[in-house]
Amino acid sequence: MTRAQNASNPAKLTPHLGLKHRNTFGLDAVAELAYEIHSPEQIPAVMSEIAEQKLAWRVLGGGSNVILPSALPGATLLIDILGQEILSSDEEAAYLSVGAGVPWHELVAWTLENNMPGLENLALIPGTVGAAPIQNIGAYGVEIGEYIDRIEAFDVKDHAFVTLPKEACRFAYRDSYFKQNPGRFIVTKVVFKLPKAWQARIDYADLAKQFPANANASPGPEDIFLAVCKIRTHKLPDPKVIGNAGSFFQNPVIPNEQYETLLKSYADLVSYPDLPGKRKLAAGWLIDQCGFKGQRMGAVGVYENQALVLVNHGGGTAEDILGLAKCIRDKVHDKFGVTLQIEPNFF
Structure with a gap:
């Protein structure tokens, strides 16, 4: 019996565990060894065992920001610490x-x-x-x-x-x-x-539209909560319905000089203030301008309501998703001279 199994509160070990239910892209992936971690105290024994056996390892939470390959060799720690x-x-x-x-x-x-x-x-x-x-x-x-x-x-x-x-x-x-x-x-x-000193933060354009400036009362926290849920529900697909990891690319930050140059060619360029001398561009707008919104490439594609979201229509693989991402990055770079960075982690 292994050290992790001998612990007084042992982490449950499951060989060859399917992880389709543990990643929001809904990718078919199998963990060679899956450890379910329900308390911090289980971690030292598991990590000692991993070190002794010289196993590759990674941590997986809700799987909402990852792209999983079909096979995950070594150990996968499933973090289920609640409370x-x-x-x-x-x-x-x-x-x-x-x-x-x-x-x-x-x-x-x-x-x-x-x-x-x-x-x-x-x-x-x-x-x-x-x-x-x-x-x-x-x-x-x-x-x-x-x-x-x-x-x-x-x-x-x-x-x-x-x-x-x-x-x-x-x-x-x-x-x-x-x-x-x-x-x-x-x-x-x-x-x-x-x-305790709370103040409504509704400056972001999409959110500000939910609260007209001429309204009689300022929104409360619950109002903002509901408004954000409404916006996200419209823009982002439910992972239970169609696989996705939310926003797939980061909004790129560029120097003001580059921003001013782009603005001369694209008057409707969507951007936001950032650090001094910098400007943050809306990655979704850049992708949309390249014609990707709603497009499919085999089993994967770009969500019809938000170009920032890549989706798995069913049966897609990590390679499919990364292939589509490369096409998008190349096209955006060719058109705008801007390099998009992928948000999800690829194991």
């Missing part, structure tokens, strides 16, 4: 501790039900809490990094649990210290700091 609690609350903020396996949207809804607003702009984003800070998920003018106080994780390099304060996480646009150091940390818990 959420209010650690403390003072005049300035509430501190909320959440397990890495908690579904993200369920957390957002829970915070509003418990009168702790702040995350409502991030409603209906698929995936788990543990995966969210790695990509520093964001939507409608808000990024998760703004509301994180600290993160608890297992440091694979030092074989020890660590706590990283917000400053150490190095959050940036779709980036973090965890993403910069792949394979080093396994996130187990996220502690959020939700300020």
Whole structure:
């Protein structure tokens, strides 16, 4: 019997586990060895076993930001650490501790039900809490990094649990210290700091349209939550109906000089202010201008309501998706001189 199986609270090990239900693209993938992690305490024994056997390994949460190949050799850790609690609350903020396996949207809804607003702009984003800070998920003018106080994780390099304060996480646009150091940390818990001084954030164009400036009352957190759900439901397909990973490409950030040059040729270029001297372009608009919206390439294609979303119509493979992505990237680069970066991780 292995060390992981000998642990007092052992991680369940399943050989040759199908992962079609664990990735939102709905790709047929099989994990050679799948470990179900329900508590942080199970991780050290599993990682010791992996090291002893010199196995390739990776972590999988909700599978909403990954492209899985047909076979995953070695070990796949399925992070199912649940639980959420209010650690403390003072005049300035509430501190909320959440397990890495908690579904993200369920957390957002829970915070509003418990009168702790702040995350409502991030409603209906698929995936788990543990995966969210790695990509520093964001939507409608808000990024998760703004509301994180600290993160608890297992440091694979030092074989020890660590706590990283917000400053150490190095959050940036779709980036973090965890993403910069792949394979080093396994996130187990996220502690959020939700300020009591709440203010509606509806500057993002699509969201602002939901709340006319001449309205009698300002929107509350629940109003924004519902508006975001409405927008995302229209733009993004339900993974249970058609496989997808949400936004497939990052919005590219370019120098102002390049932006001004593009604007001379494309007066309706969609963009947003970014850091000083930079401009963020709408990747969906760039792809749409290249004629990809609603197009199919075999079993995969581009969603008819949002060019930023690639979909699996059924039977598609990782190779199919990456092939379509390459076509899109090449065409956008040829037309606009802009290189798109893929958001989902490819194992």
